[in-house]
Amino acid sequence: MSEDLIGAIQQILVLGKGDQGRLEYLLDMLQKGKPLTDSDQNYLKIMVPLYLSPKDSYQQNAEFAIERLSNEVKDLNQKIHSMQRKGFEKYVGRKAVLFFFTVFVGWNACQVYLQPFLSDFVSNDMIQYVFPLNLVANYLNYGMVVWFGFLILLSSWPFIGAIHLTKFIISRKISK
Numbered sequence: 001m002s003e004d005l006i007g008a009i010q011q012i013l014v015l016g017k018g019d020q021g022r023l024e025y026l027l028d029m030l031q032k033g034k035p036l037t038d039s040d041q042n043y044l045k046i047m048v049p050l051y052l053s054p055k056d057s058y059q060q061n062a063e064f065a066i067e068r069l070s071n072e073v074k075d076l077n078q079k080i081h082s083m084q085r086k087g088f089e090k091y092v093g094r095k096a097v098l099f100f101f102t103v104f105v106g107w108n109a110c111q112v113y114l115q116p117f118l119s120d121f122v123s124n125d126m127i128q129y130v131f132p133l134n135l136v137a138n139y140l141n142y143g144m145v146v147w148f149g150f151l152i153l154l155s156s157w158p159f160i161g162a163i164h165l166t167k168f169i170i171s172r173k174i175s176k
Contacts, residue, residue: 006030008048014065017051098160102153108133109150 009027012018026040036044107114111131118130128135137146 002030002033005044005048008052009044011062011065012047012051014069015051016068018047023047095160098153102150102157105133105146105150105153107131108137109147 006027009023009030013020013023013027022040022043026036026044029036029040108131111134115127115131118127122130133146134143137143
């Protein structure tokens with residue numbers, strides 16, 4: 001009888017019916033071979049017939065449990081997929097911002113070299129607006145800051161790459 005009762009409690013737990021905490025406690029007590037109190041026995045006398053009485057309902061309960069578990073698996077798969085997607089978007093987004101910031105600062109740092117090529121397309125009055133960072137730096141009398149910032153950004157890329165390469169190698173070793 002104890003084995004039948006253990007199986008019945010497990011089925012009720014899978015169905016998600018009743019007081020989950022109490023049923024888990026009762027299951028633990030039965031598996032350890034400890035006696036149940038009168039109130040616990042009365043609770044099981046009500047719960048077992050309520051959810052597992054006829055054989056037809058056993059089949060229905062099993063189908064319900066299978067459907068419920070498959071829905072939970074689908075939900076978990078969707079959550080995992082969305083977490084992976086968000087992680088990928090964050091990873092790509094941060095690097096993309098840094099890359100475009102580096103290109104922007106580099107564009108302004110190379111004004112001296114680019115201006116002769118652009119003079120055919122942009123008038124001399126408007127050329128300062130093609131390089132807005134230099135315009136601001138010159139206004140504040142910090143002309144070389146743009147070059148210095150560009151050198152710092154360029155030198156940071158190998159370090160960032162090395163960090164991510166190391167993380168990638170470590171993740172491959174851990175997964176094996």
